[in-house]
Amino acid sequence: MADRAYRLSFTTGGLLRADAVAIAELMVTASDASTARARAVELNLVQQRTTASTVRVTREVVQRVSALPQAGVELVAQGSVNDSRQLMWLAACLRYRFLRDFGREVVRDRLVSGRGTVEYADFDTFWNLQSSWVDALRDAADSTRAKLRQNTFRILREAGFLDEADRVLPTNLSPAVAAVVADSGDELFLSFPIHDAQVAAFAGRDGAR
Incomplete structure (x- = not known):
């Protein structure tokens, strides 16, 4: 279920679909989200110019994708462009x-x-x-x-x-x-x-x- 709190931290980054696809591929095989996040930062999958930005955007993507059921994470990684768009909207709504x-x-x-x-x-x-x-x-x-x-x-x-x-x-x-x-x-x-x-x-x- 979606958190009852009103978080207001989605000030930048848009839907983050392409970033999510790359990171979800790691999350499918990683032992946990923290491991996937660390690896995504190491590889700079979100293609940011600074380490601080890489860490911040990667954290945001992982938090959104982690809100999805496991089947959703897998579909973000392996599904069509439309599937990943719609699921990242779902992830944003859950977050x-x-x-x-x-x-x-x-x-x-x-x-x-x-x-x-x-x-x-x-x-x-x-x-x-x-x-x-x-x-x-x-x-x-x-x-x-x-x-x-x-x-x-x-x-x-x-x-x-x-x-x-x-x-x-x-x-x-x-x-x-x-x-x-x-x-x-x-x-x-x-x-x-x-x-x-x-x-x-x-x-x-x-x-x-």
């Missing part, structure tokens, strides 16, 4: 409740309501509503809010959920991805831009949970 909730309450809402486009103003409205009860949002600096807004849209575009005009693009989940999402929690289907019939079909695959 960051803000993204999970934004995907459900804003992005998917625009798809099913027919409004179609997500704007920066929608992010600000969502932030303001959530900040009424989430201290981390209410206390965040304006610069942090701006960075998170920019990176949220970057992540959504890189996941293939928004086009360059920020129109919502409905997605199709492969059976393998759908199984990983279901294993993580049926409610997470609601954080993807898919229609109600797809949610019902996926969530009902193995009966109500």
Whole structure:
């Protein structure tokens, strides 16, 4: 299940899909995540210029990928580009409740309501509503809010959920991805831009949970 806390540390890096594919390949065979992370830093799989940046980005990737079930880690490493994009969105939702909730309450809402486009103003409205009860949002600096807004849209575009005009693009989940999402929690289907019939079909695959 996703952590109930609102972490706000996704200020840079986007979806990190390519980095995740390389690191997930190590995580599949390594004895544990710490071993995989150390090896990824040694090899600089994230291709950063400084050691500090390599350590920071590698840690972020490992934390996201580690949030997935084992089948998800394997699919990130070995699946298609679309599979890895969708699973890294799932990983981001599992790691960051803000993204999970934004995907459900804003992005998917625009798809099913027919409004179609997500704007920066929608992010600000969502932030303001959530900040009424989430201290981390209410206390965040304006610069942090701006960075998170920019990176949220970057992540959504890189996941293939928004086009360059920020129109919502409905997605199709492969059976393998759908199984990983279901294993993580049926409610997470609601954080993807898919229609109600797809949610019902996926969530009902193995009966109500």
